[in-house]
Amino acid sequence: MANLSFLMSLLALSLSLVFAVDPSNLQDFCVANSIDQGSSTCKDPKLVEANDFYYSGLHISGNTSNSVGSKVTPVFASQLPGLNTLGISVARVDIAAWGINPPHTHPRATEIFTVLEGTVEVGFISSNPENRHFRKVLQKGDVFVFPIGLIHYQRNVGYGKVVAIAAHNSQNPGVITIGNAIFGSTHQIANEVLARAFQLDRNTINYLQSKF
Numbered sequence: 346m347a348n349l350s351f352l353m354s355l356l357a358l359s360l361s362l363v364f365a366v367d368p369s370n371l372q373d374f375c376v377a378n379s380i381d382q383g384s385s386t387c388k389d390p391k392l393v394e395a396n397d398f399y400y401s402g403l404h405i406s407g408n409t410s411n412s413v414g415s416k417v418t419p420v421f422a423s424q425l426p427g428l429n430t431l432g433i434s435v436a437r438v439d440i441a442a443w444g445i446n447p448p449h450t451h452p453r454a455t456e457i458f459t460v461l462e463g464t465v466e467v468g469f470i471s472s473n474p475e476n477r478h479f480r481k482v483l484q485k486g487d488v489f490v491f492p493i494g495l496i497h498y499q500r501n502v503g504y505g506k507v508v509a510i511a512a513h514n515s516q517n518p519g520v521i522t523i524g525n526a527i528f529g530s531t532h533q534i535a536n537e538v539l540a541r542a543f544q545l546d547r548n549t550i551n552y553l554q555s556k557f
């Protein structure tokens with residue numbers, strides 16, 4: 346009897362772990378009606394067609410002519426309405442030689458990153474107080490995982506371009522780019538706050554804010 350109740354609680358625990366990210370489905374599909382990335386009403390199933398589950402374009406290189414030298418091309422629910430409620434999405438990552446994908450986090454998803462081309466340094470930082478930096482140089486065919494919510498980055502350390510595919514266990518993983526969020530928020534954070542937080546003087550903070 347004691348063993349049975351132990352097994353039942355183990356089962357309940359494993360079920361609650363299964364539902365830890367996007368909720369599970371009550372129907373075969375729920376093609377998004379709106380372009381909103383979050384939850385949406387379902388398109389009438391009778392009107393759903395193959396193209397609702399289809400996206401074309403990840404063969405096209407992203408334009409990396411920008412200050413960081415990288416471009417992410419997302420295929421989230423807003424680009425592919427059939428992804429709605431399925432808890433999964435994908436993106437293409439292009440990084441020019443010595444470009445970076447700056448430190449960022451996905452608040453709602455773990456990311457699994459597969460290198461198709463090039464040589465790329467990747468890393469993520471664990472939570473306080475350890476703040477351990479896990480770092481690795483990847484080659485074509487290598488796969489690396491960034492656990493949900495943790496700050497991570499990529500840098501092209503080869504001579505050619507980097508092309509990678511990043512998959513996420515959310516239809517809408519979200520992105521918070523650390524520098525942009527901290528120094529470029531609309532309604533800036535008071536420079537006194539950032540000066541103390543980063544142990545810098547206010548002029549340096551003003552300069553950083555002007556860069557974002």
Ligand SMILES: *[C@@H]1O[C@H](CO)[C@@H](O)[C@H](O)[C@H]1NC(C)=O
Binds near residue numbers: 408409410411
């Ligand atoms: C890439 O982006 C840059 C900067 O926005 C722009 O000048 C250039 O025309 C773009 N290149 C292509 C091929 O779209």
